[in-house]
Amino acid sequence: MSRKKKSRKPGSNPEPVVAVTRNRSQADVDGRLxxxxxxxxxxxxxxRHSEGKxxxxxxxxxxxxxxxxxxxxxxxxxxxxxxxTKVERRLSxxxxxxxxxxxxxxxxxxxxxxxxxxxxxxxxxxxxxxxxRIEKLxxxxxxxxxxYDEDEELDIPVAEVSAPSKKANSDDDLLSQFExxxxxxxxx
Numbered sequence: 001m002s003r004k005k006k007s008r009k010p011g012s013n014p015e016p017v018v019a020v021t022r023n024r025s026q027a028d029v030d031g032r033l034x035x036x037x038x039x040x041x042x043x044x045x046x047x048r049h050s051e052g053k054x055x056x057x058x059x060x061x062x063x064x065x066x067x068x069x070x071x072x073x074x075x076x077x078x079x080x081x082x083x084x085t086k087v088e089r090r091l092s093x094x095x096x097x098x099x100x101x102x103x104x105x106x107x108x109x110x111x112x113x114x115x116x117x118x119x120x121x122x123x124x125x126x127x128x129x130x131x132x133r134i135e136k137l138x139x140x141x142x143x144x145x146x147x148y149d150e151d152e153e154l155d156i157p158v159a160e161v162s163a164p165s166k167k168a169n170s171d172d173d174l175l176s177q178f179e180x181x182x183x184x185x186x187x188x
Contacts, residue, residue, distance in 0.1 A: 090141065097137040106130050 084092070100106065109119060109127050119127065138144040 093137050093140055100130055100134050
């Protein structure tokens with residue numbers, strides 16, 4: 001008997017091919033789908049390089065590659081910051097004081113207060129903040145005169161009034177004056 005070469009063609013094999021069909025449950029179908037998707041997880045190899053070029057060409061270079069980083073120039077030599085001198089600080093305080101005095105909104109609100117009108121909480125807070133700042137600036141510039149109450153002038157101890165107004169010539173004189181002060185006078 002002669003030897004017959006095997007073939008994969010369905011018609012060449014004399015035995016009939018029986019097709020088996022299975023009834024699969026929904027759980028089996030879902031499991032196979034998950035397995036197939038799990039196998040194909042991730043990007044294709046080399047997609048990082050080819051995809052970036054295609055995106056840049058299509059958008060006209062509008063979107064940059066996120067791996068490149070910032071294009072902001074970094075100074076190699078750090079220059080020290082110059083602190084303002086006392087004269088410059090004084091000038092800036094004078095300018096700020098002048099700006100506050102010429103503030104139109106503040107002037108209108110002050111006029112309303114003088115006419116006896118009650119302002120809301122927000123406007124009153126604004127006026128108080130600005131007036132406090134003006135007072136601080138005037139104290140800083142030395143434009144504010146110290147205010148004396150009439151009650152304070154009457155409470156001056158007699159020892160201070162009767163003390164001689166001559167200036168001490170040496171440290172010993174000052175020390176002796178300090179030691180002679182009666183501290184009980186100042187207790188209230």
